[in-house]
Amino acid sequence: MSEHHQDVPIAVRVRQLEERVTGAGLVTDADLDGVLSRLYADASPVNGARMVARAWADPAYRQRLLADGNAAAAEFGFGGADGLSYRLAVVANEPGLHNLIVCTLCSCYPVSLLGPSPSWYKSLAYRSRAVREPATVLSEFGLTLPEGTQIAVWDASAESRYMVLPLRPAGTGHLSEVGLAALVTRNGLIGTASV
Amino acid sequence: MSRVHDVGGQSGFGPVPLDDDGLPFHADWQARVYALSGALRSRGHFNTDEFRDAIESLPVQQYLSQSYYERWLAAMENLLTAKGLI
Amino acid sequence: MTLANGTWVRARAGDPAHHTRLPRYARGHVGQILHCEGRWPLPDDRARGVVPPRVEAVYAVRFRAFDLWGEGAHTVTLALWESYLEERR
Structure with missing residues (x-):
């Protein structure tokens, strides 16, 4: 799969992974936002x-x-x-x-x-x-x-x-x-x- | 087996790159990768050692040529696929 | 095995076929226990999905640069799970 991915711009790959992960119900958008807001607020x-x-x-x-x-x-x-x-x-x-x-x-x-x-x-x-x-x-x-x-x-x-x-x-x-x-x-x- | 990540004491990586600007991320996709890894771990879909294992298991050339968050992305893709989660 | 502070130990020389947190540069070398950092799940097991993972004492172990590299006056301290260590014979 990495061969395939080398042709895809990385931001697109990330977006695709995010869609698959949220689509599969593994994490929510709120989970993702929470990780970043904690980083910016607390660290x-x-x-x-x-x-x-x-x-x-x-x-x-x-x-x-x-x-x-x-x-x-x-x-x-x-x-x-x-x-x-x-x-x-x-x-x-x-x-x-x-x-x-x-x-x-x-x-x-x-x-x-x-x-x-x-x-x-x-x-x-x-x-x-x-x-x-x-x-x-x-x-x-x-x-x-x-x-x-x-x-x-x-x-x-x-x-x-x-x-x-x-x-x-x-x-x-x-x-x-x-x-x-x-x-x-x-x-x-x-x-x-x-x- | 000895893996590429285990670089303590290895020569040939040159001077330390001191061009740090203090920003945590240098593109939005890097922040998204960071968020994905944190959320997937806190939801229990993989643990830190499984994630490290996936990073260390990247092909040597890929590990050495890719940036930090590119490695994270490839490792997550591989790990989630191997676990049948995506 | 509970190792007292000050005990001299040797990091295992073997090369496991899986994820581990014993860096290559310390393997086979002798260092001294500074203190115990508590008991923690073994990364080698957690990475492989072993449930439950072994839980072991983790020790801060100080190595002399000269012993690791054959040169240098500094020290390097690592935190190592007890199964990464053997008492120096």
Whole structure:
């Protein structure tokens, strides 16, 4: 069937599949709309950034975040009444230790806390190289770690989805939690940026 | 058997493409594919591992040459057909 | 089998004829258990429609890059189902 499909424009193929799937009663139009509206409404790196900012501001929250990521996300109401749909593992950067997240087998990623994954995260180049030469990969992102920094790569091969807790930048003691959250980038939460 | 998706440590894929614009999708059909896979899974017509299996089972040349959501589309077509659901 | 934190384990070297979540690059290599991540259905069974799937402990296992690749100073941690592992003999 793939031979046949190569001649059909991809948008047409998708439309045909959608019609067959809804025609067979497998899913409804409302199901399909719901998937996208939840993605657009709920999934954002702002969520992860707020958790990081609280962990910087509140040592007790930091402890809870590292001990049980799901409970720490639930404190913000992320994931709704059922909580996150995955096991959240938060890994903390420390002086001399930098964490980096990858999924070599597909592209597992905590979408609800980091937003839809960037296309580079799904690329074969990132998936293949992050476990083999992470320092070189980081340098392509413009991130050079202090000499002697240990890199810990996490390959999301099972049920945990990982998020990096970056180091709090120096000179941010005056910032509120909202101000701190604004410093945190999606790449910082993956480990391809320092914050 | 070793499959094409299992790329950890493999060389030859070049530099990481950093041209990300932050958008989740770059065509409406990609969003539709995402929605289909999510809805079909939440309705229980296939589970995540069956879906991954279908993606990994694509012919090697197809897996390597197609974009992310093209793979998803082909995998769903194959999986739903194999299960006799469409 | 319940493996204590700190146990050294070897990832199985075999190459199953079906979907699995043990990447090739870790197979046959020795790593150390960091902690258990709970018990989860085995993907190998779920992908093949085995009902009910086996439910096993999943462990975060840390490998040294040097052991995996023969070079590198970093570590790589994977989460692996217990049937992917054997205690280092």
